Amino acid sequence: MSPLSLLLVFAVSAPALAERPPPNPDPRPMGPPDPHLDALAGASDLGDWAVSLEAGFPFFGARGQVALPWAGLNAVGSVNSALFTDTWALGGVSKRWVDTHRVVLSGEILVGGTIRSGDLSRRGPASQTTLRLARGHGRVVPALTLSSRHVLLTDVQEIQTAEGDVVQRSRSIAWSPVASFDVGVGVCPGFAVSAGLDVPWFDPPGFSLPGAHINLIVGGWK
Amino acid sequence: MVERMITPILTLLLGCAEEAPVYGVSFGGERLPVVDMHLHQGEWNLIPESTRRFLASRFPAPLGLIAESTAEGSLNAEGVLEQLDEAGVIQGALFAVYAPRTVGVATNEYVAEQVLQDPERLFGLGSLRLDDWNNDAEAQLAGLAATLEKPGFIGIKLAHAHQHVRLDDPRFDALWSLAAATGKPVYLHTGSSPFPNTAQDAAYTDPAYFEPIIAAYPDAQFILGHLGYDFINKEVGALDTCVELAARYENVWLEPSALGSAGSDPTGANLLTAYSAMKGAGVIDRVVYGSDGPQSPGFVAEYLERSVAAMEGAGYTAEEARAVLSLNFAAVFGVEPAPL
Numbered sequence: 001m002s003p004l005s006l007l008l009v010f011a012v013s014a015p016a017l018a019e020r021p022p023p024n025p026d027p028r029p030m031g032p033p034d035p036h037l038d039a040l041a042g043a044s045d046l047g048d049w050a051v052s053l054e055a056g057f058p059f060f061g062a063r064g065q066v067a068l069p070w071a072g073l074n075a076v077g078s079v080n081s082a083l084f085t086d087t088w089a090l091g092g093v094s095k096r097w098v099d100t101h102r103v104v105l106s107g108e109i110l111v112g113g114t115i116r117s118g119d120l121s122r123r124g125p126a127s128q129t130t131l132r133l134a135r136g137h138g139r140v141v142p143a144l145t146l147s148s149r150h151v152l153l154t155d156v157q158e159i160q161t162a163e164g165d166v167v168q169r170s171r172s173i174a175w176s177p178v179a180s181f182d183v184g185v186g187v188c189p190g191f192a193v194s195a196g197l198d199v200p201w202f203d204p205p206g207f208s209l210p211g212a213h214i215n216l217i218v219g220g221w222k
Numbered sequence: 223m224v225e226r227m228i229t230p231i232l233t234l235l236l237g238c239a240e241e242a243p244v245y246g247v248s249f250g251g252e253r254l255p256v257v258d259m260h261l262h263q264g265e266w267n268l269i270p271e272s273t274r275r276f277l278a279s280r281f282p283a284p285l286g287l288i289a290e291s292t293a294e295g296s297l298n299a300e301g302v303l304e305q306l307d308e309a310g311v312i313q314g315a316l317f318a319v320y321a322p323r324t325v326g327v328a329t330n331e332y333v334a335e336q337v338l339q340d341p342e343r344l345f346g347l348g349s350l351r352l353d354d355w356n357n358d359a360e361a362q363l364a365g366l367a368a369t370l371e372k373p374g375f376i377g378i379k380l381a382h383a384h385q386h387v388r389l390d391d392p393r394f395d396a397l398w399s400l401a402a403a404t405g406k407p408v409y410l411h412t413g414s415s416p417f418p419n420t421a422q423d424a425a426y427t428d429p430a431y432f433e434p435i436i437a438a439y440p441d442a443q444f445i446l447g448h449l450g451y452d453f454i455n456k457e458v459g460a461l462d463t464c465v466e467l468a469a470r471y472e473n474v475w476l477e478p479s480a481l482g483s484a485g486s487d488p489t490g491a492n493l494l495t496a497y498s499a500m501k502g503a504g505v506i507d508r509v510v511y512g513s514d515g516p517q518s519p520g521f522v523a524e525y526l527e528r529s530v531a532a533m534e535g536a537g538y539t540a541e542e543a544r545a546v547l548s549l550n551f552a553a554v555f556g557v558e559p560a561p562l
Contacts (some may be wrong), residue, residue, distance in 0.1 A: 058284040085287040119271070119278040119289045202283035209282050 034136060035219025036184035036192030039065070040143035041104035042132035043074040043094040049219055052194075056213025058082040059198060065094060072096060076108060078128075082200070086116040088149065090128050106132045114151045120203075122174070126151040139186040141194075149176040177201050184217065192217040243307035246562050247530055247547070250540030255560040256526060257551040258306065258314040260409075260447065260479040260512025263297045263336055264328030266290045272418040273325055280485075281518065296516040299339035305516045306343070309523035312560050313551075315376065315512075317409075318349040318369070321384035324419045330369040337374035345557070346372070347379040347409055352387045355394070363396055370406050376555040377445075381411035386421050389431035398439040407443035407475070407554050413451040413459045422454070430463045436471050443473050443554055445510060449496050451481035458492050461499055468505040475554050476500060480514035482528050483521070490528055490535075497529075497536040506538070509546045510554060 039050040042065070049066040061080030068075055074094045081087040092110035099105075108130040115123040127150050134143035151174050159166040182196030198211040246253045266274065266289070278289035285292045295301050299316070306314050318333040319325060333346040348369035350362040369375055378401055382389050389410075401408045412429045414422050425431050429446050436444055446467065450460025458481075468474040478500075480486060482493030500509050511529065515522035533543050552559040 058287075082284045083287050086284070116287070118287055119274040120286055200284070202287075203279070206279070207282050208284065 034141070034186065034192075035190055036186050036194060036217045037104070037134060037136045037141045038219055039063070039192075039215070039217045040132065040141050040145075040182055040184050040194060041096065041134040042076075042106035042108050042130065042145075043067070043072075043096045043104075044219065046072070050217060051219065052215045052217045054080070054213050054215050056198070057211045058200070058209075059211060059213055060084065068093075076110060078110060082202070085118050086114070086202070088112065088114045088126055088128070090126065092128075094130075102136050104132075104134050104136070106134075108132070114149075122151070122153055124151045124153045141182075141184040141186075141192075143182045143184065143194075145178075145180040145182070147178045147180075149178065150174070151176070175204060177204075180213075182215070184215070190218060190220050192219075243310065245310050245312045247310060247526060249530060249533070249538075249543045249547075252540045252544075253562060254540065254544045255548045255562045256309070256311045257511065257548045257560045258309075258311045258513050258515065258522060258526075259445075259477060259510050259551055259555075260514045261302055261314045261316050261516065261522075262319070262328065262514070263299065263302055263316055263516075264319065264326060264332060266293050266297065268322075268328070269326030270323060270419070276416070276418055296519065299336035299344060302336075302516055303340060303343065305519070305522040308520065309526050311522060311526065312548075312562070313343050313345065315345040315347055315555075317347050317379045319379065319381070319384075320349050320351040321381055322351075322353070323386065324384040324415070324417050325381070330365065330372075334369070334372050334375070337372075341374050344374065345555070346375045347377040348372075348375050349379045350397075352380075352385045352394075355387075359393070359396065363400060366397075367400060367404070370404055375406075376557060377407045377409055379409045381415075381447075383411055383413075383415050383420050383422065383426040384417065386426070388425040389427075389429065390425065390434060394435075398435055398442050402439050402442035405443075405556060407445055409445045409447055409477070411448060412446050412464065413448045413481075414454045416453045428460050428463065429467060430460070433467060436467060436474055440471075440473055443475060445475040445477050445554065447477045447479060447512070448481050448514075449476060449478050451486070451492070451496075453480070453486055456486055456488075456492070458495055461496055465499050465503045465505060468500075468508055469503045475508045475510055475550070476505065477510045477512045478529070479512035479525075482532060483514075483517075483525060484528070487528075490532060493528060493532040494535045497532045497538065501536050501538060501542070506542045507545055508550060508554070510550045511547045 035050040038044040039052045044050050044067045046067045051064040054061045063078040065074045065076045072095050076094050077091045079089050090110035090112035094108035096106045110128045114126040130147040132145045153172050155170045157168045179199040180196050182194045184192050184194035186192045194215040200208050202208045246255050278286040316333050318330045319328045330348045337344045337346045350366040414427050429450050446464045449464045452459030468476050478496050487493050513522050513525035548560045
């Protein structure tokens with residue numbers, strides 16, 4: 001079992017928010033939405049939403065989030081697949097823990113299920129805990145994401161004996177952490193792209209190859 | 223002016239082109255040809271599910287998720303030849319395998335097709351099923367005899383532990399007679415095996431159980447693969463037995479494949495022990511190099527590198543290394559010595 005992943009964000013020191021209105025005494029940002037900031041930060045401002053589509057090696061996926069009117073929470077849905085073979089479908093909530101308008105730290109808890117086909121097939125209920133650190137830097141948003149994914153596996157062993165079949169079940173939890181570093185760039189209001197590197201760890205302790213991806217991000221406000 | 227432009231373009235293109243393979247290895251200041259007598263290929267779907275899972279789990283993730291397509295690239299003759307080129311190995315022998323409950327099946331027909339992809343560089347070792355011997359012995363022997371007539375087939379491959387037959391099983395006299403009559407050496411897997419469902423008891427893995435057959439068929443040549451290595455515990459296993467058998471019987475040859483891989487012998491100490499033991503027993507003239515590749519990209523080259531290091535560590539001369547790496551292959555299989 002793994003410890004909960006920790007999230008660190010390295011902010012880029014440069015004039016920020018040059019294209020934004022002056023800082024507001026209200027810690028909640030105002031003005032046009034930054035879907036890339038919201039998506040990479042893992043949670044949108046109240047009334048906002050963001051959807052991202054990811055493609056790369058090994059991951060492909062889609063993720064959506066929409067701010068809820070309670071306690072700063074976001075509803076999150078995510079479908080992610082490694083090589084279209086190891087697929088995770090999850091839903092849950094996220095929340096900005098730290099929001100200084102330039103630096104956002106958020107946490108996310110998702111539950112759902114995973115199914116893996118092929119020779120290493122497995123399936124079971126799954127969960128994912130994620131920490132994200134992002135910095136709004138004008139149109140450029142660097143972000144670090146650490147996810148800890150778990151799946152509950154049930155092994156079934158059927159033994160044929162003279163007295164009849166015996167079915168034995170045993171349960172185990174498999175852990176698959178993933179770390180990613182992204183840089184998002186706003187293209188136009190409501191649309192952004194990001195590129196990033198992934199360091200997944202499939203089936204520890206075996207070695208896993210690193211990966212890379214690009215994201216298309218759209219967002220808006222109600 | 224045009225020439226000035228063409229020259230750098232050609233240089234750029236040629237520089238980007240794939241380099242021609244350089245064959246052989248440097249040893250003691252000499253360049254020695256290399257023949258790898260132990261190579262596998264086949265079809266993924268003919269491997270049992272439990273073994274496919276075992277193999278997939280050993281691929282670097284996430285390639286194990288798409289194990290079939292990952293393996294396809296290295297399980298045919300083209301993939302094997304690429305690995306041989308990368309390693310500088312000039313020739314290699316492909317194994318047919320009939321072990322449906324353990325490592326799977328690579329048919330004689332499939333091997334014959336692969337050998338024909340490059341008959342100058344590839345040889346084949348035929349095999350046969352042993353799991354229904356009481357009922358189909360004649361058919362199996364006839365099939366093997368026909369395979370051995372095909373171009374490029376130079377020997378017979380068996381793996382008692384994978385095929386679930388004892389090494390001292392008395393039912394196979396006709397098989398040893400066929401080997402003796404055709405002059406085709408028999409390669410035997412010895413030692414334990416990491417593959418699921420392998421018969422791991424000593425009667426299936428310890429070459430001492432095979433001695434009565436070695437003694438009874440002096441005209442048949444037997445190659446003891448893996449030197450009786452214990453792949454489960456990563457120990458030398460029946461190394462001493464193999465070396466003693468080679469010292470006592472002229473028809474016993476030794477093949478140190480797989481045991482020295484990074485996974486089975488991380489420090490290289492066991493491979494060094496094996497090469498030292500063979501040199502100490504004076505049987506270097508019957509040691510035949512093999513890798514057990516291709517396994518994974520780069521394995522064939524890496525295994526050769528580790529084997530050369532072990533021979534250097536054990537004090538082999540260049541001529542002794544030349545014998546191990548190519549001349550003994552020619553001697554036992556009755557083929558022309560490999561060119562450099």
